[in-house]
Amino acid sequence: MLDNGELVVDAVSHCFNHADDNHLHPHSQRWDDETYELGEQLMPDEYVFPEEIFYRNHQPEELERLLFLESQIDYSVYHSLPLDDYFKDGYVSREKGFELRDRNPNRMGMIVDINPLEDDAVEQVEYYAKKKDVDGIKLYPARYQNGRDLSLQLNQDTVRPVLEKAAELDVGTVGIHKFIPFATAPVKYFRIDDVEEAALAFPELNFEVIHAGFSFLEETVFAMASHDNVYANIENTAHMACSRPKKFARSLGEMLYWAGPDRIVFSSGATALHPQPPIDAIWDFEMPEDLRAGEDYPEVTQEDKEKILGKNKLRLMGKDPEQVKKDIKGDKWDQKIQELKEKGEYPAPPWSTYEEPTDEASKERVKYV
Numbered sequence: 001m002l003d004n005g006e007l008v009v010d011a012v013s014h015c016f017n018h019a020d021d022n023h024l025h026p027h028s029q030r031w032d033d034e035t036y037e038l039g040e041q042l043m044p045d046e047y048v049f050p051e052e053i054f055y056r057n058h059q060p061e062e063l064e065r066l067l068f069l070e071s072q073i074d075y076s077v078y079h080s081l082p083l084d085d086y087f088k089d090g091y092v093s094r095e096k097g098f099e100l101r102d103r104n105p106n107r108m109g110m111i112v113d114i115n116p117l118e119d120d121a122v123e124q125v126e127y128y129a130k131k132k133d134v135d136g137i138k139l140y141p142a143r144y145q146n147g148r149d150l151s152l153q154l155n156q157d158t159v160r161p162v163l164e165k166a167a168e169l170d171v172g173t174v175g176i177h178k179f180i181p182f183a184t185a186p187v188k189y190f191r192i193d194d195v196e197e198a199a200l201a202f203p204e205l206n207f208e209v210i211h212a213g214f215s216f217l218e219e220t221v222f223a224m225a226s227h228d229n230v231y232a233n234i235e236n237t238a239h240m241a242c243s244r245p246k247k248f249a250r251s252l253g254e255m256l257y258w259a260g261p262d263r264i265v266f267s268s269g270a271t272a273l274h275p276q277p278p279i280d281a282i283w284d285f286e287m288p289e290d291l292r293a294g295e296d297y298p299e300v301t302q303e304d305k306e307k308i309l310g311k312n313k314l315r316l317m318g319k320d321p322e323q324v325k326k327d328i329k330g331d332k333w334d335q336k337i338q339e340l341k342e343k344g345e346y347p348a349p350p351w352s353t354y355e356e357p358t359d360e361a362s363k364e365r366v367k368y369v
Contacts, residue, residue: 001074002309004302007321008279009310010076012175012210012235012267013067015096017089019057025086025144027183034182039273042239047274047350058271060100065353068107068333069340071275072347073268075107075324077135077313079175082113085144086183098132106327109317111136111175116152116159117143125162129169135317136173136208137166141194142185149185154198154207167202173316174198179211179220180236192219199227206231206316208265213237213251224259231316232259234308235267241281248281249288253297261304265313274350282309 001007018032032055040048067073078097084090094112101108112128114121114137128134139159143150152159154176166174176195181187192209199207212220212232223230232255240248255264266282268275283305291297314321328334340346 001072002283002306006306007074007310007314007324008072009266009313010067010073010268010270010275011208011233011265011313012079013063013076013270013275014079014081014092014272015058015060015063015100016092016271017057017087018055020055022057022087022089022091024084024088025183028086031086031091031183035272038236042236042243043274044242044277047277049274050351053351053354060096060103062354063096063271064100064104064108064333066270066351067268067275069336069346069353070348070350071268071270072279073275074310074328075109075314076268076270077109077111077317079111079138080113081138082115082140084115104333106324106331107333109135111138111173113138113140114162115140115143116162117145117150122161122165125165125171126169129166129171134171136171136175137162138175138177140177141189142182144183144185149183149189151186151189153189153194155194155201163198163202163205167204170204172318173206173208175208175210175233177211178209179214179216191216192223195230196223196227199223199230203229205229208233208316210267211236212264213248213255214240217251217254221254221258224255224263228263231263231265231312233265233267235269236273238266238278238282239269239273241285242277245281245285246288248285249291249297250295252285252300253287253291253295256298256300256304257296261307262312262315264308265316266309276347276350279309 036054067076078100080094080097081090081092097110101110112134114124141152143152178190178192181190195207195209206229208231210233213234214237224232237251285300287297287300337346340348
């Protein structure tokens with residue numbers, strides 16, 4: 001929670017599995033290493049992972065401590081990932097997300113991965129919407145099968161039945177990974193032309209384009225300006241407020257100029273990144289004077305920051321901020337936070353709530369690194 005009592009809502013968290021025994025593909029190790037290196041680039045030095053913490057199978061109890069004790073986050077939405085062509089458990093498993101939500105029903109939401117290439121993809125959407133009450137579905141724009149990278153754009157016939165079922169069941173939110181290419185998948189798959197077509201075809205769905213502002217900025221802001229159901233999810237981009245403040249200022253400035261502050265949602269990307277640095281950086285952010293004068297970017301107000309850091313995502317989920325505050329007041333995390341505050345230790349130091357690795361694979365990986 002911010003010092004002024006406003007909620008911090010994290011629109012994307014993950015519980016990654018970076019252990020060697022989770023690899024399925026020749027590029028799996030490359031993916032792990034590039035994720036680590038991205039964290040080194042985006043985070044302040046004191047927040048960069050110790051290698052023994054990163055290269056492991058992250059557990060739900062570690063993620064919840066990271067979110068609620070090492071940062072000011074009050075509520076987070078877990079995204080599982082459908083990358084079982086690269087990793088045995090998809091990289092971020094569904095099971096961990098549902099366990100986290102079961103343990104923290106007032107603090108965790110769930111967006112579940114769907115692979116449109118699976119024969120029962122439409123049935124999966126129905127199952128997770130009706131039986132698991134998910135907050136949305138997560139799609140990726142490319143797959144790797146039979147030695148080839150395959151396109152899975154939102155305007156393709158393969159994906160359309162999944163979107164149709166999501167719209168029919170009022171799933172609400174479709175999260176789509178864009179902007180940051182992975183492995184050998186062509187960059188063109190990560191543009192957002194297909195998002196505009198889907199937003200127009202399915203006005204009842206809200207499309208969160210994830211990593212918005214990291215690349216293809218001009219296309220992004222025009223899509224937001226043209227379609228009220230396109231939201232900028234700034235996972236990873238938010239961390240540029242710490243490491244590349246001018247780049248972040250341009251990304252945020254363009255979004256505010258063309259679409260206003262109401263459809264920008266903060267994401268931490270934990271466990272791939274530490275959640276606290278971007279919260280501090282966004283709260284302290286001021287639009288540089290040269291960009292205000294030269295680009296006509298608006299001033300970023302406290303109200304704008306409160307919307308980006310929490311209010312926008314709660315509105316998108318149909319949640320009342322005051323009710324969320326009541327629901328979490330006095331719970332186990334609130335009690336632990338109060339204890340840390342009394343010691344002057346909140347938020348807890350980076351990665352201090354993590355445990356030493358106990359599995360042999362993680363230990364060996366640390367030695368190898």
